[in-house]
Amino acid sequence: MDLASIVFLVLAAILVGSALAVVTLRNIVHAALFLVLVFGAAAGIYILLNAEFIAIVQILVYAGAVTILILFAIMLTQNPNSRGSNPMNRQALIAAFIAAALCAGIIFALSQNNAISAAASQAVTQNAGTAVAIGNLLYSPTSYSYVLPFEIATLVLLVAIVGAIVIGREED
């Protein structure tokens, strides 16, 4: 077993363990903090796959912004006792069944065709994760790129931001 697979196993163990903690812990603050760990471990796995840019964006957006927003919202709520604040999931059985079915489906799909995973891993190792490659693919004016879809997506996001401000603002 080489170093990369050992690191992967450690990261995967952390990820699965803390993901379970997010779901099962009773204290919602602890659950939210374990969510940070989940995102961090996922970023580590991205780095193992040579996707440096995506790993850092994962930390920036998910660990740094999304969970911070969750924590911030928790901080603003008036809950004198945070124990037992994570509402018990009443549909745990159904959720476990759906998760198991999804997992089985993914494993089946991957085991069916080795050519797909081989092609995917080859594409990943071809320097696709660097910022320059992603930038060229998104914005390049000369070569084939996704400028138009990207611009449309930014427009949609801008509309969403303006809408959020309009809704959240106190009216005179």
Added chain:
Amino acid sequence: MVNIGFQIVHFVITILFFIFLVATNAVIMVYLERKVMALMQDRVGPKHYGPFGSLQSTYDVLKLLLKEIVRSRETDNAIFMLAPMIFFAPVLTAFVMLPFSPFMTTSALGTGILLYVALSSLDVIGVFMAGWGSNSKYSLIGGLRSTAQMISYELPLLLSLVGVVMLTSFVSHNGIGSISFTDIINAQMHPWWLWFVLLQPLGLIIYYTCGLAETNRAPFDLPEAESELVAGYLTEYSGMQWAMFFLGEYGNMLIVSSVATALFLGGWSGPGADLAFWHAHVTANPGGIFSVADLIFNVIAVFWFLVKVYALQGIFIWVRTTLPRLRADQLMQYAWLILIPMTLLNILVTAVLLLAVPQPYTLWVTGGVNFLLLIGYIILLTRAIGASPKGTLPPWVEARKRAARTGLGAPGLPKPPAASLPPGEPEPAASR
């Protein structure tokens, strides 16, 4: 091919350099801060231990190491104990991407600026954990303020660096910019010492302001406003845990100054340290065996980097003694109404000028216009600061008056009585 033993030695040396730099920087800065502030306020400052009191902070460190860690009852134990470490870890990690000299860097990371911003956003989690885990009202309010402040100032901080990235794409041969610190420093030495502060002075000023806010330094230190919040999220901490927070804060100052140096002040360039010389040297002997010439060059480079970093950190102290603290609502208004529009304008103007102005004049015009923007920003700032507060009321009074007028009731506030409120009524107590 560089042999692997050399790489390991290189790695160990750089990591040790960064760790010792963070630790000693805190001690030096505590002493400098006291002494310089004393000078500016016409006092003497520490004077008893060592020549000019220079051993004062060493004694402080010894005291902190020996101090008992006190915990109040009913704290959230795991969160409370982990918070200082989680605050400090991203600070130390952030040094990975900083090149102090061609040799004194762990890796030529391709995503330097993004990593820096990601790590500085992780810092907020430590502050939140401290505020929440302490089980104290002062800590909670302090933590809330700090979190809000750090989130708000991250945005203009990132936006103020976009101008620099655009400039690298203009300076490079193939039109592809870079967000790696090594590349940006090299770009600033491309023709001659083309430090980006000459082309983006507004970017530097805004970045530095946001850096002040990110590190919770004066005039943005209201999370730690002593007179109202005891010590903010630090209230319940003592001994080495408290010291960890301060180590992290001084480490943050060091990183903000280092990033400003790398992006705007040319990194390690200076008399005696030039990129062309280094390239010529490396191509002459590619073996990677370290020679005396290498050593001298790198020492000079690290020296220039540290000179710039400490000059910037001196400005941190200078600002602290000069400016009064902002109020919470002023702080938010400053970020959202002045800094963010200004950075967006800067991005727009820089992009248009880099594309529109013909070749030999591009950089001259861009730099000149940016200086004009800086002057405009300063005028705007003086008008905003000097605006008369006559007729304005604190936001909560405005909200109540509005609620009384519309009869809707502001969210989070009790429904006001029908009569208009007296102006001097205290703020409703924040409850957990």
